[in-house]
Amino acid sequence: MLLQLKLRDFRCFESLACEFEPGLNFFVGPNAQGKTSLLEAACVALRLASPRSATLAPLARHGASAFSLRAQFDRTQLDFRWSSTEKTLALDTVVQTGTADYLRLAHLVYFGNADLDLVRGRGEVRRRYLDFLGVQLEPLYRHHLRAYDRALRSRNRLLKQAPVPRREVEAWTTPLVESGNVLTALRANLVRELAPHAAAAQRAIRTDSTGTREELTLSYQPAATDDFAAALATSAPQEQRLGQTVVGPHRDEVEIALDGRAAAEFGSEGQQRTLALALRLAQSHILTSARDCAPLLLLDDIFGELDPARRNALFRALPAGAQKLVTTTHLDWLDGPAPGPVWHLEQGSLRQA
Numbered sequence: 001m002l003l004q005l006k007l008r009d010f011r012c013f014e015s016l017a018c019e020f021e022p023g024l025n026f027f028v029g030p031n032a033q034g035k036t037s038l039l040e041a042a043c044v045a046l047r048l049a050s051p052r053s054a055t056l057a058p059l060a061r062h063g064a065s066a067f068s069l070r071a072q073f074d075r076t077q078l079d080f081r082w083s084s085t086e087k088t089l090a091l092d093t094v095v096q097t098g099t100a101d102y103l104r105l106a107h108l109v110y111f112g113n114a115d116l117d118l119v120r121g122r123g124e125v126r127r128r129y130l131d132f133l134g135v136q137l138e139p140l141y142r143h144h145l146r147a148y149d150r151a152l153r154s155r156n157r158l159l160k161q162a163p164v165p166r167r168e169v170e171a172w173t174t175p176l177v178e179s180g181n182v183l184t185a186l187r188a189n190l191v192r193e194l195a196p197h198a199a200a201a202q203r204a205i206r207t208d209s210t211g212t213r214e215e216l217t218l219s220y221q222p223a224a225t226d227d228f229a230a231a232l233a234t235s236a237p238q239e240q241r242l243g244q245t246v247v248g249p250h251r252d253e254v255e256i257a258l259d260g261r262a263a264a265e266f267g268s269e270g271q272q273r274t275l276a277l278a279l280r281l282a283q284s285h286i287l288t289s290a291r292d293c294a295p296l297l298l299l300d301d302i303f304g305e306l307d308p309a310r311r312n313a314l315f316r317a318l319p320a321g322a323q324k325l326v327t328t329t330h331l332d333w334l335d336g337p338a339p340g341p342v343w344h345l346e347q348g349s350l351r352q353a
Contacts, residue, residue, distance in 0.1 A: 001020070001022055001073070001074060001296075001323050002020050002042060002046070002071060002072070002073055002106070002296055002323060002325075003019065003020060003072040003073065003074070004017070004018070004019050004020070004070075004071065004072040005017070005018055005020070005038075005041060005042055005045060005069070005070070005071050005072075006069070006070040006071075007038075007041050007067070007068075007069055008067060008068045008069075009060060009061040009064035009066060009067040009068070010037065010041050010044075010059060010060070010061060010067040010068075010069065011034065011037035011040065011041070011059060011061060012033075012034045012037055012061065012348065013034060013037065013041075013061065013348055014061065014348070016034075016038070016348065016349075016350065018038070018343065018350050020323065020325065021340060021341050022323055023323065023324065023339070023340050024324045024326060024338070024339050024340030025323075025324065025325050025326065025340050025341055025343070026326050026327075026328065026331065026338050026340060026341065026342045026343065027325065027326065027327045027328075027343050027344075027345050027350075028327075028328055028329070028330065028331060028342060028343065028344050028345070028353075029329070029344055029345040029346045030329060030346065031329060033345050033346050033347065033348075034345060034348065035300070035301065035327035035328075035345055036052070036112075036300050036301070036327065038325075038327070038345065039110070039298040039300050039325055039327060040052055040059070041069055042071070042108075042296070042298060042325065043108060043110055043298060044056070044059065044069060044080070045069035045070070045071040045078060045080055046071060046073065046078065046105070046106040046108060046296070047103065047106070047107075047108060047132075047135075047136070048080065048089075048099060048102070048103065049132065049135075051110040051112065051132070051298075052112075052114075054128075056082050057084065059082070060082070060083075065083055065084060066081060066082060066083035066084075067081070067082055068080065068081040068082075069081075073105055073106050074105075076091055076092060076105055077090075077091070077092050077093070078090070078091060078102065078105065078106075079091075079093070089102050091105075099142075100139060103135070103136075103142070106296060107136045107287045107291055107295045107296070108136075108295050108296040108297070108298060109280055109283045109284045109287065109295050109296075109297055109298070110132075110280075110298045110300070111277070111280050111297065111298065111299045111300060111302050112300040112301070112302065113300065113301060113302060113305060115276040115277070115279070115280060115302075116269075116272055116273060116276055118256075118275075118276045118279050119256055119263050119264055119267065119272040119275050119276050119279075120263075120264040120272055123251065123252065123253045123254075126253065126254040126256075127187075127249075127250075127252055127254075129254075129279065129283075130187050130190055130191070130254065131145055133190065133194075133283050133286065133287070134186055134187065134190055136287060137190075137286070137287070137290055138186060140182065140186070141183075141186050144179040144182045144183050144186070145179075145183060147175060147178075147179040148175075148176060148179040148180055148183055148248075148249060148250075149250075150175075151172045151173075151175040151176040151179065152176060152245055152248070152250055154172045155169055155172040155173065155176060155245055156243070156244045156245055158172070159239055159240065159242075159243050159244055159245065160243040160244075164240055173229070173232060176232075176245070176248065177228050177229045177232070180224070180228050180248050180249050181228055183249045184222050184224070184228070184249050184252070187220060187222075187249065187252060188220045188222070191218050191219070191220035191254060192220075193286060194218060194279075194282045194283070194286065195217065195218040195219075197281070197282035197285045197286060198216055198218055198275075198278045198279055198281075198282035199215065199216045199217070199278075201277070201278035201279075201281035201282055201285070201317060202214070202216040202274060202275060202278035203216075204281075204313060204316070204317045205274055205277055205278065205281075205310060205313040205314050205317050206271075206274050206313075214258050214259055214271070215258070215259055215260075216256070216257070216258060216263075216275060216278060217255075217256075217257045217258075217260070218254060218255070218256060218257075219254070219255045219257075220252070220253075220254055220255075221252065221253040221254070221255055222249070222252050223247055223248060223249065223250070223251035223252050223253070224247040224248050224249070228247075228248065231247045231248075232245070232247060232248070235247050256275060256279075258271060258275070263275055270307075270310075273305075273306070273310070274310065277302075277310075277314055281317055281318070283295075284297065284318070284319050284322070285319075288319055288322075293321065294319035294320075294321040294322035294323075295319075295322060296322065296323050296324075296325070297318060297319070297322045297323070297324045297325070298325050299324060299325065299326045299327070300327050301327050301328055301329065303326065303328060303333055304328055304329065304330065304332075304333050308333075308335075311333065312335075324340075341353075
């Protein structure tokens with residue numbers, strides 16, 4: 001359980017400290033006051049990754065060259081400091097030389113309004129969805145994801161040169177293929193594991209009263225053939241013309257369908273929102289099974305966007321034992337008193353109601 005979080009020079013905050021209780025915790029305030037940044041800070045402090053940004057550089061407060069986060073998670077103090085020149089991790093003040101022990105401590109799921117892009121956005125969003133879950137389940141996932149990204153960047157940089165230095169390109173092709181094959185296998189297994197949980201979650205929270213039965217299906221579509229190396233060789237002329245690697249896991253896709261039809265094209269906004277919630281709930285169920293305890297749930301201003309039936313269905317579907325941090329502009333959507341502590345966030349300061 002996350003007990004305490006301290007921020008310095010993170011996003012809009014010069015400094016902020018807050019404490020959390022088990023179960024539901026509400027953070028209320030107008031827009032643009034830092035509610036989303038507070039949840040983002042919790043995510044970065046525990047997972048060293050942002051749900052909003054592919055890199056950490058934009059997270060430093062304007063005018064600051066670094067940020068620091070301290071989290072008390074169960075009995076362990078986690079410290080993370082980022083600057084443009086170095087990153088420092090510590091557990092109970094002991095500096096870590098690697099990330100394995102640090103990342104082993106906490107697991108979480110982030111729900112946000114931008115989750116609609118999981119259904120109707122670009123493939124990159126769905127790949128990040130898989131990767132964020134995968135690195136929490138399997139240490140090899142993070143290793144091969146980073147190795148693949150490093151080889152891809154290096155290879156693409158060489159492909160932009162004229163003339164293309166083929167020998168140097170081939171030197172990066174070997175690690176690209178090695179990590180790419182592992183990443184493809186891990187992602188394929190992950191989608192197979194997610195699919196039944198997502199379908200069950202979709203059935204639990206859908207609000208159609210007509211009695212029709214919509215079936216959610218997920219399928220993994222790798223961007224390369226079974227022989228990745230051969231696919232790269234075949235695509236060499238196109239690579240040289242475009243100056244980039246055109247096949248591989250960086251172009252993988254996850255197809256989301258309702259009753260066999262593409263949800264992005266044929267689903268209504270209500271159906272798409274339900275599917276996005278189902279995908280996040282599927283992550284929660286898998287992490288709960290893998291770790292024998294519910295993950296921390298970060299829910300960023302989503303309940304006020306849902307109709308009452310879908311809102312209540314989502315509440316019932318959330319893991320009962322999970323700690324939940326909820327941001328919202330108001331609590332009018334609640335049917336009764338807030339079932340947990342309420343904090344008001346405005347102008348960079350927190351006060352408990």
